[in-house]
Amino acid sequence: MEDCDVLIVGAGPVGLATAIELGQRGVRVRVVDLTDDVGFRPRAKLTNVRSMGLMRRWGLAQAVRAQAPLPADYPSDVIFATGMAGHLLTRFENAFRCARERDDQFPEPAQWIPQYALTRVLRDHVRTLPSVRLDYGRRFIGLAQDDDGVTAQIAPTAGGEAVAQRCRYLVGADGPSSPVRKALGIRMQGDHGYARNFGVVFKAPELSGRNRLGLGIQYWLTNPACPGIVGPMERDLWFFGTQVPPQVDIDTLDPAALVRRCIGLDIAVEVVATDPWDCHRLVAERYREGRVLLAGDACHLHPPMGGYGMNMGIGDGLALGWKLAAVLQGWGGPKLLDAYQVERRQVHERVIAEAVENYSTLTNQLVRDTMMAEGPEGDAARAAVGEEVARVKQREFHTLGVVLGCRYATSPVIVDDGSAAPPDEYRNYHPSAHPGCLAPHGWLADGRSLYDRFGRGFTLLAERDEVAAFRAAAEARGLALTVFVHGDPALTELYAAPLALIRPDQFVAWRGQAVPGDAGAVLDQIRGM
Numbered sequence: 001m002e003d004c005d006v007l008i009v010g011a012g013p014v015g016l017a018t019a020i021e022l023g024q025r026g027v028r029v030r031v032v033d034l035t036d037d038v039g040f041r042p043r044a045k046l047t048n049v050r051s052m053g054l055m056r057r058w059g060l061a062q063a064v065r066a067q068a069p070l071p072a073d074y075p076s077d078v079i080f081a082t083g084m085a086g087h088l089l090t091r092f093e094n095a096f097r098c099a100r101e102r103d104d105q106f107p108e109p110a111q112w113i114p115q116y117a118l119t120r121v122l123r124d125h126v127r128t129l130p131s132v133r134l135d136y137g138r139r140f141i142g143l144a145q146d147d148d149g150v151t152a153q154i155a156p157t158a159g160g161e162a163v164a165q166r167c168r169y170l171v172g173a174d175g176p177s178s179p180v181r182k183a184l185g186i187r188m189q190g191d192h193g194y195a196r197n198f199g200v201v202f203k204a205p206e207l208s209g210r211n212r213l214g215l216g217i218q219y220w221l222t223n224p225a226c227p228g229i230v231g232p233m234e235r236d237l238w239f240f241g242t243q244v245p246p247q248v249d250i251d252t253l254d255p256a257a258l259v260r261r262c263i264g265l266d267i268a269v270e271v272v273a274t275d276p277w278d279c280h281r282l283v284a285e286r287y288r289e290g291r292v293l294l295a296g297d298a299c300h301l302h303p304p305m306g307g308y309g310m311n312m313g314i315g316d317g318l319a320l321g322w323k324l325a326a327v328l329q330g331w332g333g334p335k336l337l338d339a340y341q342v343e344r345r346q347v348h349e350r351v352i353a354e355a356v357e358n359y360s361t362l363t364n365q366l367v368r369d370t371m372m373a374e375g376p377e378g379d380a381a382r383a384a385v386g387e388e389v390a391r392v393k394q395r396e397f398h399t400l401g402v403v404l405g406c407r408y409a410t411s412p413v414i415v416d417d418g419s420a421a422p423p424d425e426y427r428n429y430h431p432s433a434h435p436g437c438l439a440p441h442g443w444l445a446d447g448r449s450l451y452d453r454f455g456r457g458f459t460l461l462a463e464r465d466e467v468a469a470f471r472a473a474a475e476a477r478g479l480a481l482t483v484f485v486h487g488d489p490a491l492t493e494l495y496a497a498p499l500a501l502i503r504p505d506q507f508v509a510w511r512g513q514a515v516p517g518d519a520g521a522v523l524d525q526i527r528g529m
C-alpha cells in the first residue's frame with residue numbers, strides 16, 4: 001500500500017473533519033472505516049454555531065443547510081409539555097441560535113440536521129479532495145511506530161489478510177471504543193456508564209397533525225407514563241429518548257409502546273431503529289502517544305445534553321488538522337503537536353462539566369403527582385414545574401458562552417499579554433481578543449464576515465499598514481502570513497489593540513499595541529518552533 005502522510009482511522013464526523021482540514025491543505029491522507037452505512041441512529045441533531053462557522057470556512061455551509069431535512073424557517077424552539085397534545089409547561093425560543101438571522105457574534109447560525117445527513121455532506125466533500133483517499137470496508141487491527149512513522153495493519157472487513165499501511169502520523173477518530181486508543185494502552189478516566197438510556201427513531205405520519213404544542217426541535221414530555229424527549233429528524237421521522245432505570249432489562253422494552261406513552265397519543269408508530277446508550281463522563285488519560293493522536297469520542301465522552309459531543313470533536317479535527325499540516329509542510333514546529341492535548345483538554349473539561357450539569361435534570365426528575373390533573377391543582381403543579389424548567393434548563397439551550405467562549409488559557413504556542421481573561425459564562429459570550437480566545441467576529445463595511453478575510457495560515461489584523469517587520473519575519477521563514485489592514489477603529493476597539501495575530505483555527509495567538517522588537521520570535525512561538 002502506498003505511503004500516506006496521515007492515516008485517519010474512522011470516517012465519522014470527526015475523522016472526516018480532520019481529513020477535510022488536512023486535504024484542503026494538500027496533505028496526503030488515507031481514511032479507513034468499517035462501513036459507509038451512516039445509519040439512522042438518533043445521535044447528533046445539532047451542528048452548533050461554531051461548527052457551522054467551520055463549515056463556512058471549509059466552503060460547506062450551504063451544502064449542510066441544503067441537506068437539512070427541515071425547512072429553513074422551521075423554529076428551533078424547545079418545548080416542555082405533559083404530552084404532544086397535552087399542557088404546555090414552558091418554551092425556549094431560538095434554542096442553540098439556529099434562527100437564520102445575522103448576528104455580530106458569529107458568521108453562521110446553528111443548523112438542526114441529523115448526524116447521518118451531516119456525515120454525508122462531509123463525506124461527499126472528502127471525495128472531491130485529490131490528496132485524500134477514503135476507503136470503506138477496512139478494519140484497523142493494530143500499529144507499531146518508530147522514529148519516522150507508523151505502520152498500521154488494515155484488514156478488509158469482507159475477509160482476507162491485513163495489509164501494512166505506512167504513514168507519518170495516525171489519527172484515531174474511531175469513536176468511543178477506539179481500537180487505536182486501546183492499541184496504545186491509553187485508558188479513559190472518569191465515570192463509566194453512570195446512567196442508561198434508550199433511543200428510538202420512528203415514523204409517525206399522524207404525529208404532526210396531532211401536535212398541539214406548535215413547531216419545535218425538541219419536546220421534553222414530562223408525564224408519569226413515560227417521561228422522555230421527542231423531536232423531528234425529517235418529515236414524519238422522529239427521535240425519542242428516555243432514561244432507563246437500573247432494574248429494567250432493556251431487551252424487554254417495547255419501543256413503539258414507550259413512544260406512544262411518552263407522546264400521550266394512541267397513533268401508529270413504526271420503529272426504524274433503536275439505540276440503547278450509556279452515559280459516561282470520561283476523558284482519555286493522554287491524547288497522544290508519539291506519532292499517534294486521538295480525536296472526538298475516542299478521547300472524550302459525556303452526556304449529549306447541550307449537543308456538544310460531535311461539535312467538540314469537529315473542533316478537534318480542525319485543531320489537529322492544521323497543526324499536523326503545519327508540521328508536515330514545515331511551517332510549524334513540534335510544539336504544535338504538544339499543544340494539541342494542552343489546548344483541547346481545557347475545552348473538553350469545561351464543556352463536559354456543562355453537559356453533566358445539563359444531564360442532572362431530565363424529564364423524569366420533573367414529573368409531579370398532580371401534573372396531569374385538570375383544574376386548579378393540576379394548573380398549579382404545571383406552573384411550578386414550568387417555572388423550575390425556565391430557571392434550571394435555560395443553560396442547556398442558550399449556550400453561546402460555552403460554544404464560543406471556550407479559550408486556551410494555557411498553551412505553549414499562545415503569547416500571554418498579561419491582560420485579564422473575559423468572564424467565563426455558559427450563557428453570555430463575551431467576545432475578547434485576549435490571547436487564547438476565539439477571534440471576535442464582526443461584519444465588515446462591505447458586508448463580508450471578518451472571518452472570510454482570514455487566510456489559510458496565520459493572519460495579521462492591523463489597523464494601519466505599519467507591519468513591515470512582521471512581513472519580513474514571515475518571508476524570512478517561508479511562512480504564509482495574510483496581512484489584513486482594515487483601517488477600522490471599531491475593529492481595533494473590538495480587539496482592544498490595533499494588531500492581532502490570528503491562527504488558522506481562528507484563535508488569537510498574540511495581540512499588541514505595536515510591532516514587537518523581535519517579530520520573528522513571536523512568529524516562532526506561535527508556530528511551535
Ligand SMILES: Cc1cc2nc3c(=O)[nH]c(=O)nc-3n(C[C@H](O)[C@H](O)[C@H](O)COP(=O)(O)OP(=O)(O)OC[C@H]3O[C@@H](n4cnc5c(N)ncnc54)[C@H](O)[C@@H]3O)c2cc1C
Nearest residue numbers: 010012014044045046140174175296297304307309310311
Ligand atoms: C443520543 C445522542 C445524542 C447526541 N446528540 C448530539 C448533538 O446534538 N450534538 C453533538 O455534537 N453530539 C451529539 N452526540 C454525540 C455524537 O453522536 C458523537 O460525539 C459523535 O458521533 C462522535 O463522532 P466521532 O467521529 O468521534 O465518532 P463516531 O461517530 O463513533 O465514528 C467513529 C467511526 O470509527 C469507525 N471505526 C471504529 N472502529 C474501527 C476500526 N477498527 N477500523 C476502522 N474504523 C473503525 C466506526 O465505524 C465509525 O464510523 C449525541 C450522542 C448521543 C448518544
